[in-house]
Amino acid sequence: xxxxxxxxxxxxxxxxxxxxxxxxxxxxxxxxxxxxxxxxxxxxxxxxxxxxxxxxxxxxxxxxxxxxxxxxxxxxxxxxxxxxxxxxxxxxxxxxxxxxxxxxxxxxxxxxxxxxxxxxxxxxxxxxxxxxxxxxxxxxxxxxxxxxxxxxxxxxxxxxxxxxxxxxxxxxxxxxxxxxxxxxxxxxxxxxxxxxxxxxxxxxxxxxxxxxxxxxxxxxxxxxxxxxxxxxxxxxxxxxxxxxxxxxxxxxxxxxxxxxxxxxxxxxxxxxxxxxxxxxxxxxxxxxxxxxxxxxxxxxxxxxxxxxxxxxxxxxxxxxxxxxxxxxxxxxxxxxxxxxxxxxxxxxxxxxxxxxxxxxxx
Amino acid sequence: xxxxxxxxxxxxxxxxxxxxxxxxxxxxxxxxxxxxxxxxxxxxxxxxxxxxxxxxxxxxxxxxxxxxxxxxxxxxxxxxxxxxxxxxxxxxxxxxxxxxxxxxxxxxxxxxxxxxxxxxxxxxxxxxxxxxxxxxxxxxxxxxxxxxxxxxxxxxxxxxxxxxxxxxxxxxxxxxxxxxxxxxxxxxxxxxxxxxxxxxxxxxxxxxxxxxxxxxxxxxxxxxxxxxxxxxxxxxxxxxxxxxxxxxxxxxxxxxxxxxxxxxxxxxxxxxxxxxxxxxxxxxxxxxxxxxxxxxxxxxxxxxxxxxxxxxxxxxxxxxxxxxxxxxxxxxxxxxxxxxxxxxxxxxxxxxxxxxxxxxxxxxxxxxxxxxxxxxxxxxxxxxxxxxxxxxxxxxxxxxxxxxxxxxxxxxxxxxxxxxxxxxxxx
Numbered sequence: 001x002x003x004x005x006x007x008x009x010x011x012x013x014x015x016x017x018x019x020x021x022x023x024x025x026x027x028x029x030x031x032x033x034x035x036x037x038x039x040x041x042x043x044x045x046x047x048x049x050x051x052x053x054x055x056x057x058x059x060x061x062x063x064x065x066x067x068x069x070x071x072x073x074x075x076x077x078x079x080x081x082x083x084x085x086x087x088x089x090x091x092x093x094x095x096x097x098x099x100x101x102x103x104x105x106x107x108x109x110x111x112x113x114x115x116x117x118x119x120x121x122x123x124x125x126x127x128x129x130x131x132x133x134x135x136x137x138x139x140x141x142x143x144x145x146x147x148x149x150x151x152x153x154x155x156x157x158x159x160x161x162x163x164x165x166x167x168x169x170x171x172x173x174x175x176x177x178x179x180x181x182x183x184x185x186x187x188x189x190x191x192x193x194x195x196x197x198x199x200x201x202x203x204x205x206x207x208x209x210x211x212x213x214x215x216x217x218x219x220x221x222x223x224x225x226x227x228x229x230x231x232x233x234x235x236x237x238x239x240x241x242x243x244x245x246x247x248x249x250x251x252x253x254x255x256x257x258x259x260x261x262x263x264x265x266x267x268x269x270x271x272x273x274x275x276x277x278x279x280x281x282x283x284x285x286x287x288x289x290x291x292x293x294x295x296x297x298x299x300x301x302x303x304x305x306x307x308x309x310x311x312x313x314x315x316x317x318x319x320x321x322x323x324x325x326x327x328x329x330x331x332x333x334x335x336x337x338x339x340x341x342x343x344x345x346x347x348x349x350x351x352x353x354x355x356x357x358x359x360x361x362x
Numbered sequence: 363x364x365x366x367x368x369x370x371x372x373x374x375x376x377x378x379x380x381x382x383x384x385x386x387x388x389x390x391x392x393x394x395x396x397x398x399x400x401x402x403x404x405x406x407x408x409x410x411x412x413x414x415x416x417x418x419x420x421x422x423x424x425x426x427x428x429x430x431x432x433x434x435x436x437x438x439x440x441x442x443x444x445x446x447x448x449x450x451x452x453x454x455x456x457x458x459x460x461x462x463x464x465x466x467x468x469x470x471x472x473x474x475x476x477x478x479x480x481x482x483x484x485x486x487x488x489x490x491x492x493x494x495x496x497x498x499x500x501x502x503x504x505x506x507x508x509x510x511x512x513x514x515x516x517x518x519x520x521x522x523x524x525x526x527x528x529x530x531x532x533x534x535x536x537x538x539x540x541x542x543x544x545x546x547x548x549x550x551x552x553x554x555x556x557x558x559x560x561x562x563x564x565x566x567x568x569x570x571x572x573x574x575x576x577x578x579x580x581x582x583x584x585x586x587x588x589x590x591x592x593x594x595x596x597x598x599x600x601x602x603x604x605x606x607x608x609x610x611x612x613x614x615x616x617x618x619x620x621x622x623x624x625x626x627x628x629x630x631x632x633x634x635x636x637x638x639x640x641x642x643x644x645x646x647x648x649x650x651x652x653x654x655x656x657x658x659x660x661x662x663x664x665x666x667x668x669x670x671x672x673x674x675x676x677x678x679x680x681x682x683x684x685x686x687x688x689x690x691x692x693x694x695x696x697x698x699x700x701x702x703x704x705x706x707x708x709x710x711x712x713x714x715x716x717x718x719x720x721x722x723x724x725x726x727x728x729x730x731x732x733x734x735x736x737x738x739x740x741x742x743x744x745x746x747x748x749x750x751x752x753x754x755x756x757x758x759x760x761x762x763x764x765x766x767x768x769x770x771x772x773x774x775x776x777x778x779x780x781x782x783x784x785x786x787x788x789x
Contacts, residue, residue: 041783069789085789115789163788181788182532191787192532192655195524195562227788242788246518247630248620274629281784297784320782336783354783 034059034096034362037080038323038334039068043352049082049092051099051362056340056348062101065090069115070164070358074123077362079145081117081126085356086163088113091128093149096362105149107132107141115357116164119145120206121171127206129162129176130154138162138178140204155209159200160193163227168203169235173212176202177226177239194244199226201239201257215263217255224251228282232307233289234258240280240294253280254294254305266310268303275299275315281322281357286330293331297322297357302333323359334359445778449704450634454621457641458611460698462512465691466608469505473601476502480597484590489583495593496574500680502600503567507684508691511648514640515617516610522603524562529674530655536563540572544589552591554598567675570596575677639779641699642769648692649766656685657759661746668746681742685758686735692765693728701773708776720772724765731761 035054040061042048047064049071062082069085079102082092089112093102107113111132119126126143138157143149157165159178166175180199181191191197199222203212217224224241231237241253252265253276277298284293291313292305297320304313320336330343334355340347476498483491506527509517517523528536539561543551550556557565573579573593582590610616621640624631631637660673660681673681696702702724708717715723734754745751774780 161788179788183788192530195521195528196535225788244787248519248617279785281789297782300782320784322784357784357789 031055032057032059034077036325036332036359036361037071037073037082037094037096038359039064039071039082039356040338040350041067041354041356049080049094051080051094051096052340052348058350060099062092062094064092065104068092068356070117071360072117072119072126072128073360073362074119074145075121076123079119079123080360080362081119081149083113083115083117083128086112086114088115091117091149103148105143108151111139111141113141114161114163118165118167118174121167125152127165127174129157129165131160131162136160136182138176140165140174140176155204155206157204158202158211158214159198161199161225164229166229166231166237167206168231168237172206174204174206175229175237176204177229178202179225179227179242180222181225181244191244194223197222197225197244199224199241201226201237201263203259213259215257217263217265221251221265224253224255226255228280230283230285230292231289232285232292234307236307238283238285238292238294238305238307239263240283242280243278245278247278249278250274251278253278254292254303256310266305268312272303272312272315275301276303282324282359284324284326284331287326287328291330293324293333295321295324295333297336302331304331320354322357323355325359325361327361332359332361445635445704445708447634449707450638450777451622453638453641453699453701453704454634456698456700457695458618458621460700461695462509462611463608465505465509465512465694466604466611469502469509470601470604470608472498472502472505473597473604477594477597477601480590480594483582484587484594487583487585487590492574492579492583495582496678499567499570499574499678500683503675503678503680503684504687506567507687508694510688511644511651511692512695513644513647515621516607519610520606521562522607525558525565526600526603527567528563529568530659531563531568535561536568537572539564540569540576543569543592544573544578547588552588552595554595554602557595557599558602565596565599567600570600571675571678635779638777639774639781641695642701642774642777642779644695645692646766646770646774648688649762649769652685652688653759653762653766656688657755657762660742661752661755661759665747665749665752668752670742670746673742676742679741682735682739682745689728689731689735689762693732696724696728701777705773705776715772717773717776720768720776724768724773727761727765727768731758734758734761 032053034051036052038050040048040050047067048061049064049068050061051059053059064082067085068082069088070083072081078095078097080094080096082094084090090104090106091113092104095102107130111130114129117126117128124145126145126149128141128143130139130141131137138159138161139154140157140162141151142153144152157176157178159180161179161181163177163179168175178200180197182193182197183191198216200214200216202214204210205212223245224243226239226241228240229237237257239255239257241255243249243251243253245251250270250273252267253273254266256264256266276296279296279298280294281297282295285291285307290307292307294303300317300319300321302316302318302321302324305311306313318333318335318341321333322336323334324331327342332347333341336354338350338353338355479495479498483495513523543564551560551564570593573589573596578589611618620628620630621637624633624637626632656674660669662668670676675681675684702721705717705721710716734757739745740748740751745755
């Protein structure tokens with residue numbers, strides 16, 4: 001099968017050259033190149049890292065020791081790091097070119113991953129959100145890729161419960177969402193500090209670890225746990241929250257932020273926020289950053305927002321939908337029923353399986 | 363909003379990060395359940411279908427036997443249909459009528475008595491009156507512990523839950539703030555109206571426990587004017603909150619209307635199943651909390667590792683009584699909800715137990731816990747150091763874990779109340 005493994009960039013180059021592609025047997029859109037990565041629960045209850053092509057065809061998969069969450073892709077798209085879901089105790093590195101597992105690594109003793117991370121622009125370092133230890137300080141662990149992903153240090157996130165972290169355009173600053181939920185060390189789903197939680201968004205200098213800026217929501221919204229993010233065409237960060245207060249409260253769950261300004265809750269018709277059921281599971285920008293999609297598995301909805309105006313562009317219902325990534329001008333979404341769905345309809349179903357919370361475009 | 367734990371998952375994939383953990387590990391070992399998927403991973407419940415059973419029957423020869431088998435299967439599994447909206451509705455209605463309203467009514471009765479007893483102590487301080495106030499406190503704690511995991515509706519608005527009971531408090535915020543109120547003689551804490559606007563940590567059960575049982579409490583008997591007036595304000599505040607919650611449950615047009623009338627325009631419940639899920643969630647959250655936080659916080663893997671000062675209500679010596687009342691309250695919820703009757707209509711899926719079997723297993727576990735509490739425990743500090751008592755407390759954690767599993771996995775699955783794969787807190 002190695003000979004079939006045509007690297008995506010090679011193919012693109014070939015396509016640009018305008019000749020070689022004629023000799024590649026392409027059936028429909030199934031170009032057999034890695035296009036998306038995600039983790040999934042298989043029909044037998046096991047968990048797997050999955051690599052699919054544009055048509056949703058599984059190109060290859062690797063078993064995971066437990067449930068996965070998000071994936072970090074190296075800048076050259078040769079490596080994908082599949083993180084365990086929080087509290088995560090492993091990460092699996094997959095070689096997308098060789099189409100096989102490369103290695104697995106773990107956080108240091110006493111610490112755990114939160115399921116999210118990203119590569120440095122030069123691809124030499126991997127960063128992962130972590131916490132652990134007595135004070136439960138949020139950290140971004142730094143791992144040396146060439147050395148086999150050994151941990152060489154960490155930056156403080158200046159908050160509890162760091163979740164997703166994204167590199168800003170320019171590649172020098174990372175924005176991290178501190179979810180603010182203090183959870184039981186043995187049961188990471190039991191929230192122990194509902195009355196006092198202080199979620200925040202921290203901007204951290206990647207080189208020095210210095211805090212560049214930190215913002216929080218108004219005090220009356222302190223139970224909106226800031227967790228997932230996407231970056232629009234203007235560089236603004238869109239954050240999806242999970243509200244820990246009463247289900248009857250009307251709370252803005254989608255918030256936008258530009259450095260130097262306050263966090264700005266996006267106003268939307270009450271029905272739109274109500275349909276999210278106080279829970280945003282994933283956030284993504286489309287390819288050109290003109291649209292932002294927020295998904296809610298609890299509400300079973302995908303909401304698309306105009307990144308410039310903040311207006312709701314579309315609402316779709318889809319049971320247990322969560323994973324979202326750019327596709328064409330819009331988005332591809334995945335759900336807990338094994339489905340991959342495009343803007344104009346179902347792309348592919350894998351019965352008896354369940355796609356995990358996140359989907360990443362290679 | 364099922365907050366179920368993935369610790370089984372964690373033990374499968376990683377070394378323990380140290381600390382805690384032992385209770386869960388013992389439970390898994392004892393029940394041999396390590397291979398079972400944790401409930402949040404479990405597959406959506408699919409009702410058993412007759413055709414899948416008959417399809418495996420040998421079709422060649424001995425037709426008579428086959429026919430007999432098929433007929434017996436038809437008789438054995440007549441109720442393969444889904445749980446009906448009416449059944450969900452009955453669970454919700456029964457819970458409102460038989461658990462939420464009467465239990466919060468009972469709490470309001472006790473808070474009223476407490477406020478009166480505390481007023482009596484301040485009016486004419488004496489050792490006997492302080493004892494009476496302590497006794498009233500214990501009764502409120504008992505009534506509260508029976509509803510502690512009913513964390514929905516009127517309980518969780520306006521920070522009522524946290525204001526009534528601020529625990530766990532891992533940083534000791536409540537103690538520090540309560541001591542400061544007393545040291546500063548902060549008069550705003552002596553009026554229940556202004557007290558209600560202060561930190562949630564200085565206006566509830568934990569503050570009152572310190573006032574009545576903490577350092578300097580003995581002065582109440584001979585007349586500590588400020589401490590007593592602060593205590594009285596706390597008791598009035600507790601009474602106000604209890605009555606607000608009760609009024610909320612009794613208001614036909616308020617939260618119960620949402621529970622009774624699910625639909626597309628309902629802000630909380632789209633269908634009957636979601637409302638019923640909130641009922642079962644009280645049970646799953648409750649047992650998870652009892653095992654991992656209430657007991658797990660102080661017990662430790664061995665007597666040497668126990669930390670009794672991390673237990674809830676150690677100052678008043680009511681740690682075990684409160685946990686006993688937690689179990690008793692959840693049992694009242696289980697029985698009052700009529701969930702067992704609905705479960706009994708659910709047939710077994712493949713080799714797993716059916717609803718009737720699960721219901722009787724749940725009853726069995728409740729009785730086990732009751733029996734253990736009935737034998738009594740030594741005082742907390744002694745009990746955790748005594749290997750035999752430590753084992754008994756570990757057993758209670760196992761019972762809580764079993765009940766959690768029965769509700770979160772078996773009962774939820776049989777009733778068709780699984781959460782979506784991607785809908786967990788914090789993911």
